[in-house]
Amino acid sequence: MTATQETTGPGTPEVSGAEIVLEDVVKRYPGQQHAAVDSLSLTIPAGEIVMFVGPSGCGKTTSLKMINRLIEPTSGSIRINGQDVRERSATDLRRHVGYVIQGGSLFPHMSVATNIAIVPKLLGWDDAKVTARVDELLDLVGLDPAKYRDRYPRELSGGQQQRVGVARGLAADPPVILMDEPFGAVDPITRQRLQDELLSIQRELRKTIVIVTHDIDEAIKLGDKIVILREGAHVAQYDTPENVLAAPADDFVSDFVGSGSTLKQLSLTRVRALDLRTPTTAKVGESTAEVKARAEANGDRAVVVLDERGRPLGWPWLRQLRGDTIVEPTEDLIDLDEAATLNDALDTMLTNRHGAAVVTGARDQYLGVVDFASVTEHMRMLEEQAGSAEQ
Numbered sequence: 001m002t003a004t005q006e007t008t009g010p011g012t013p014e015v016s017g018a019e020i021v022l023e024d025v026v027k028r029y030p031g032q033q034h035a036a037v038d039s040l041s042l043t044i045p046a047g048e049i050v051m052f053v054g055p056s057g058c059g060k061t062t063s064l065k066m067i068n069r070l071i072e073p074t075s076g077s078i079r080i081n082g083q084d085v086r087e088r089s090a091t092d093l094r095r096h097v098g099y100v101i102q103g104g105s106l107f108p109h110m111s112v113a114t115n116i117a118i119v120p121k122l123l124g125w126d127d128a129k130v131t132a133r134v135d136e137l138l139d140l141v142g143l144d145p146a147k148y149r150d151r152y153p154r155e156l157s158g159g160q161q162q163r164v165g166v167a168r169g170l171a172a173d174p175p176v177i178l179m180d181e182p183f184g185a186v187d188p189i190t191r192q193r194l195q196d197e198l199l200s201i202q203r204e205l206r207k208t209i210v211i212v213t214h215d216i217d218e219a220i221k222l223g224d225k226i227v228i229l230r231e232g233a234h235v236a237q238y239d240t241p242e243n244v245l246a247a248p249a250d251d252f253v254s255d256f257v258g259s260g261s262t263l264k265q266l267s268l269t270r271v272r273a274l275d276l277r278t279p280t281t282a283k284v285g286e287s288t289a290e291v292k293a294r295a296e297a298n299g300d301r302a303v304v305v306l307d308e309r310g311r312p313l314g315w316p317w318l319r320q321l322r323g324d325t326i327v328e329p330t331e332d333l334i335d336l337d338e339a340a341t342l343n344d345a346l347d348t349m350l351t352n353r354h355g356a357a358v359v360t361g362a363r364d365q366y367l368g369v370v371d372f373a374s375v376t377e378h379m380r381m382l383e384e385q386a387g388s389a390e391q
């Protein structure tokens, strides 16, 4: 049985990604004394997220762009699913490799739908198929198609533009997605949400995703594996986030990973690993009196309101429930994806009146609530484990 089959249980989607193999890849820019990328060899497994991190100028972007031939290597080979990228036509590469960059880099004079449809149109898909695909992707990245497909980039927030950028990268359903600092241009809360959404999308799609970032916390959070590069794209360490934190290969890596590694441990645990509380829920349109009675019987002072598709809309206190039936809450709910880290969970809880956060799974389905008590309990367990490991 292969590793891929082992992880493919019922309910786990098949890997749709492709393996990428870089072998002795060199890039020397004209006039450069040292090569920007000096003999990089690396295997990126199918269906995994691999993060490229390292100091500025170490060759991350150059390495990434050689995979889709935006930059031609000086020597060496790059193979996707066994086939050398130099043997592929430009159209073939576009179909197999999606590309997402900071800010989404949308064309300002094109609508959201036209931006997303660029590659499918180049590939000659018919109009009906393109339209269906655009709507499917908007839904996947959490934007209501009816509301957003005809908007222009300037009518979107930074986070929404980035979501459209991700949708565009996924448009032709490529097995490989390359992302260069994809979440660098947005505020921290939006960045956390976009990261969570990417993890949620990846649970469904299982692509091979290579991401360049300068942010080690982002690398720890998103990566199945992290490549830490030093100047000339020399690999300092290539391992899982757990191993990089627990056993940095050398001083360069430990300096790069930085202090506060106990706190970083909180980035290794996902919210889904905790026991979630399940407070009373209510559906829009239900009788307010019945919902209140149910909540009081459960000892709850607030209820999570869900829409008809089971997505959370708000978390009002009972005293805020007025009128005969439950209506859609007006306040924006900041929820957490189950793939969010405990670090993110703490951030979200600190800004929440309930001192807890609503957790969602695939396609924003409501799962329950995480609170301080469960995070503290988990931290206590980590400390106990660390203590017993030292004895």
Ligand SMILES: Nc1ncnc2c1ncn2[C@@H]1O[C@H](COP(=O)(O)OP(=O)(O)OP(=O)(O)O)[C@@H](O)[C@H]1O
Pocket (backbone or CB within 6 Å): 029, 030, 032, 036, 054, 055, 056, 057, 058, 059, 060, 061, 062, 063, 214
């Ligand atoms: N077009 C170019 N011509 C000449 N030198 C270049 C070119 N592009 C990049 N370089 C040099 O190659 C080296 C690697 O650059 P690259 O952009 O790949 O690094 P990086 O790790 O992505 O950096 P950053 O994190 O700052 O974006 C740097 O020394 C850079 O100055």
